[in-house]
Amino acid sequence: MAFLTPQRRRWIILALIFGAIVLNYFDRQIVSILKPTLKTEFSLDDRGYALLVNVFAVCYAAMYPVAGWLVDRFGARSLMLAGIVTWSIACLGAGLTRAFTPFAAFRGLLGLAEPMAFPAQLRVVTIWFPGTLRATANSLSVAGSSIGAIIAPPLVAWLALTFNWHVAFIIPGILGLGVALLWWLIYRDPPLDVAQATTGLGTPTQAAEFTWSQLWGTRTLWGILLIRFCSDPVWYFCLFWLPGYLQEKSGLTLAQIGLFGWIPFLAADIGGVSSSAWSDWLVKRGFAPLRARKVMLTTMAAFAPVCALTPHLPHPAATLVLFSVVAAACLSWLFTLSVVIAETFPLANVGSVMGIAAGFGAAGAIIFNTYVGRMMETIGSAQIFAVMALLHPLAALLLWTMVRPERPGGKANSTANLQIA
Numbered sequence: 001m002a003f004l005t006p007q008r009r010r011w012i013i014l015a016l017i018f019g020a021i022v023l024n025y026f027d028r029q030i031v032s033i034l035k036p037t038l039k040t041e042f043s044l045d046d047r048g049y050a051l052l053v054n055v056f057a058v059c060y061a062a063m064y065p066v067a068g069w070l071v072d073r074f075g076a077r078s079l080m081l082a083g084i085v086t087w088s089i090a091c092l093g094a095g096l097t098r099a100f101t102p103f104a105a106f107r108g109l110l111g112l113a114e115p116m117a118f119p120a121q122l123r124v125v126t127i128w129f130p131g132t133l134r135a136t137a138n139s140l141s142v143a144g145s146s147i148g149a150i151i152a153p154p155l156v157a158w159l160a161l162t163f164n165w166h167v168a169f170i171i172p173g174i175l176g177l178g179v180a181l182l183w184w185l186i187y188r189d190p191p192l193d194v195a196q197a198t199t200g201l202g203t204p205t206q207a208a209e210f211t212w213s214q215l216w217g218t219r220t221l222w223g224i225l226l227i228r229f230c231s232d233p234v235w236y237f238c239l240f241w242l243p244g245y246l247q248e249k250s251g252l253t254l255a256q257i258g259l260f261g262w263i264p265f266l267a268a269d270i271g272g273v274s275s276s277a278w279s280d281w282l283v284k285r286g287f288a289p290l291r292a293r294k295v296m297l298t299t300m301a302a303f304a305p306v307c308a309l310t311p312h313l314p315h316p317a318a319t320l321v322l323f324s325v326v327a328a329a330c331l332s333w334l335f336t337l338s339v340v341i342a343e344t345f346p347l348a349n350v351g352s353v354m355g356i357a358a359g360f361g362a363a364g365a366i367i368f369n370t371y372v373g374r375m376m377e378t379i380g381s382a383q384i385f386a387v388m389a390l391l392h393p394l395a396a397l398l399l400w401t402m403v404r405p406e407r408p409g410g411k412a413n414s415t416a417n418l419q420i421a
Helices: 006-033 035-042 046-074 076-096 100-128 131-142 144-162 165-186 192-199 219-240 242-248 254-260 263-284 289-301 304-312 316-344 347-377 382-402 411-420
Strands: none
Touching: 006 035, 006 046, 006 076, 006 100, 006 131, 006 144, 006 165, 006 219, 006 242, 035 046, 035 165, 035 242, 046 076, 046 100, 046 347, 076 100, 076 165, 100 131, 100 316, 100 347, 131 144, 131 263, 131 316, 144 165, 144 254, 144 263, 144 316, 219 242, 219 263, 219 316, 219 347, 219 382, 242 254, 242 316, 263 289, 263 316, 289 316, 289 382, 304 316, 304 382, 316 347, 316 382, 347 382
């Protein structure tokens, strides 16, 4: 493929990552869209459904730190390939099974496979794109997450209503294997001149790096872990509970979810990509990169508390509008926190930090998800939305007080902090 210059190849690679992440999120979203169907199929109540969600989430949280280390150790090409193949097989398996236990097992396998995508994606963006394009390129590739969530409601509803719920799992599994083949054929690490321009290094492995134990001694790692732990649950609620909430509390049918359930996720994509582009624009205007990310994220966090209004405005249109705002704030944080990691840690540690942080985010979601299941069945949803309203403002406070550039070697850190933060 000699016609693929580095400039062309990087955008094709970005498009492939986008496609893979579309399927990544589509696959995990199927269960939430078919929540009433699966509850009937497997005789589940809300606590049983929460258990099913947690099978995925526990595996997801446990695997993320491992996935990040594997990406740093073996590179993005092989780990992304392994992830796409495995989560596609898991989706196919879930579609072919007819009993709860194997179905839950395949959802667990999905949880083990899907974390491969995001540390690999972040490493690819870091080594292929310079700082003035990095947040935008990162948001465009990770935008596949909300595109997957956008297309899932109408497509899953159509497949389930036209055929049956099994087909809604089988089709995306087959498509995923096709994306895996394209990735294997096209992806390569950048040539030396591109690596020098984007990372300042001769090769992506030449940077000074923290050991695994040293990472845990950095303030920024703990800051990012706490940020993900308290902010990720809001996005997980959008993914796993909002479609069911619209059906069970707001009265929408499965067909209406297909017509309207994608709206908050489209808003999430627009908000996430636009805010990332805004932070890159701030960098071009002279802001230090990390400060530009902090300003943008704090601005978006100010919008997140509108979710507290949800139980007081029960009309489905109001819920869709409120969660369009909330989802935009969520994805702005998820997209740009990855860039914050790339700008505060050595390249050789980026995958590990991303993996550890995402694992903590999923752990926070597991705890919150259990709380949601219990509250939905007992006292209602008002407390859930009140708690969610506080999480992103808390994350903004942690961002400003705990996150700074981290480099091996003590005093050099202080100078870097003054220049970059």
